Amino acid sequence: MFFVVLFGVPRTEPEVGDRSLDAGGFALLGLGLLLLTSALTFLRLDGPGAWQVWTLLVLGLAVFVPFGRYELRRKDPALDLRMFRRSSMWPVQVTAGLFGISVLGAQVPLSTFAATDPAVGYGLGLQPAEVSNLIGIYLLAVIVGAILFPFAVRLTTARITLIGASVLVGIGYLMFLPLHDGAVEVLVNMVVAGLGSGALLAALPAAAAAAAPVGQTGIAAGMTNTTKTVGGTFASGIFGVALASGVVSAASTAGSLAGYYTVWALCGGTALVAAGLLLFVPRLAFSDPAEVRVAEAVATAE
Structure with a gap:
């Protein structure tokens, strides 16, 4: 990575002015x-x-x-708090926080649900190795989603791709509500959510950096990780309480079925809310300056 940055990243001129x-x-x-x-x-x-x-x-x-x-x-x-008032910035940061609820907060509940003995009325009863394979397929879907993100941007726009990825995450988790009785159903749900999660993992820092003013790109991109972590921490606390309520036997299951419904509904619902917030982002917010100038020229000509 050192040599990639050394030889592949163009040198930039330092900004003029006193900075501390x-x-x-x-x-x-x-x-x-x-x-x-x-x-x-x-x-x-x-x-x-x-x-x-x-x-x-x-x-x-x-x-x-x-x-x-x-x-x-x-x-x-x-x-720079004024930066977060931009219509191209605040939806991205809020989306990062909401995205953290599912990508960071839901992983432990998914693992425990897969390992829960079906004798209690829910769960898949998978062995630890089988749970690892299930999570591995989910991670593979995340990688595929991240790889496909730039191709989707070329076909549409970064804004539409972000919205589509959030919708995929929402659909994937909401599918758990009716479909969670078999390993195949759970796997399909996780793959759908994983594809959207991978695209968001790749897109959110880049979108924040593109929307930030000169000199604030690093802060803006880093804040997506901070808000994502806060969202995941918040979700972990809420999900822990939800799963603990109504548990009959701690030895037989890691959570209540109502708690799992809460986890899935919150993950799916917040992802769809994020997709709705991204609709407020200007259409060409994350486009290259040349593309913006062309669009403005076309609009003026029309």
């Missing part, structure tokens, strides 16, 4: 995220009735108030 590391901004951002993720971890471990869950959650949210004021006053902020 926004240590205060990064410290406040890190503190807020630490408090929020800690609250969600305690939610998964101790449930919603634990006092530390709500205390840490309130403190974490409160930290973002001085963080926002501090960043808006700085000439060179760690996180």
Whole structure:
């Protein structure tokens, strides 16, 4: 990878102007995220009735108030909050957070469902090696989705491809609601969701970088991973509580059927919400500047 970057990535000229590391901004951002993720971890471990869950959650949210004021006053902020007001940026970041619910939060519930003994009324009863094979096929679908993403962009646009990938994720998880009684049904659902997930994994950082102003591409692309992680952490806490409710025997199953329905419905529903939010992105938001100029010239001529 070092030599690929050394010889394959064009050299860029440094920006003119005084720039400094926004240590205060990064410290406040890190503190807020630490408090929020800690609250969600305690939610998964101790449930919603634990006092530390709500205390840490309130403190974490409160930290973002001085963080926002501090960043808006700085000439060179760690996180340019004004950038996230762009119609081409905020839907991408929200989509990343919603996408984290399924791509990070749903993997453990899917594995435990596959391993659950059908004697309890649901589950596939697969052995650990068989569960690994199932997850492996899902990961293969993710890789295929990422590979197919640039070809889909050439046939349509980046915006339409993002919307289509989110719809695939939503359909894949919602298919679990009626279709989860056999390994083939579960496998088909996971492949559909995996194709969409792979496209989103490849597309979201690139889309955020394309929508960001000069000098903020790294921050914008990195924030997609941050919001995705926060979304996954939030989902893990909620899913842990949902699966634990109504469990009859911890020795026989890792969760209740109602909890699995909750997981699938939330993953599918949030993916479709993300697809709806991406409709607000301008049509040529992630296109090359030359394509935008051509489209503007055609529109002017018409």
